[in-house]
Amino acid sequence: MNPSFVFRSGALITATGISFGAFGSHGLRTIKPPLPESKINSWNTASSYLIYNGLALLAISFHPGLLGATRKYKLGASFIMGGAAVFSGSIFALVLARDKFRWLGPVTPLGGIGMIAG
Template sequence: MNPSFVFRSGALITATGISFGAFGSHGLRALKPPMPETKINSWNIASNYLIYNGLALLAISFHPGLLGASRKYRLGAGLIMAGAAVFSGSIFGLVAARDKFRWLGPITPLGGVSMIAGYIILAL
C-alpha cells in the first residue's frame, strides 16, 4: 500500500461520504413511505464517519512513514479503510433495506473496532 493508493482511497471515501450525506439529507426524506428521522440520523452518522476517515487518510498519505517500508502505517491505513467501509456500509445497508438485513447490525461494531485499531496502531 503506497501513499498514492492511500491518498486516492481517502479522496474516494470522502467523496462517497459527501454524496451519501447529500442523499441522506434530501433523498431519504422524499421516500414514500417516509423514512423515520432516527434512520436518517443513522445514515448521516455513517456519512460523517466516511468523511472524517477519508480526510484522515488524505493526511496519513503524506506521513513519511508511509513512504518507507513501515508496516505500521500500511496496517493502520488499511484498518481505517476497511473499518470505515464496514461501519458505514453496514449502517447504509440497514437503513436502505429498512432493517430487512438485521444481520448487518452486529457487523457495524466490527468496523468501529477496526477504525479504532488503525488509529491506535498509528499512535504507537
C-alpha cells in the same frame, strides 16, 4: 500499498461520504413510505464517519512513515479503509433495507473497532 493509493482511497472515501450525506439530507426524505428521523440520523452518522476516515487517510498519505513503507502505517491505513467500509456500509444497508438485514446490526461495531485500530 503506497502513499498514492492511500491518498486516492482517502479522496474517494471522503467524496463518497459527502455524496451520501447530501443524499441523506435530500433524497432519503422523498422515499415513500417515509423513513423515521432516527434512520436518517443513522445515515448521516455513517456519512460523517466516511468523511472523517477519508480525511484521516489523506493525512496518513503524507506521513513519512508511509513513504518508508513501514508496516504499521500500511496496516493502519488498511484498518481505516476496511473499518470505514464495514461501519458505514452496514449502516447504509440497514437504512435502505429497512431492517431486512438485521444481522448487519452486530457487524457495525466490528467496523468501528477497525477504525479505532487504524
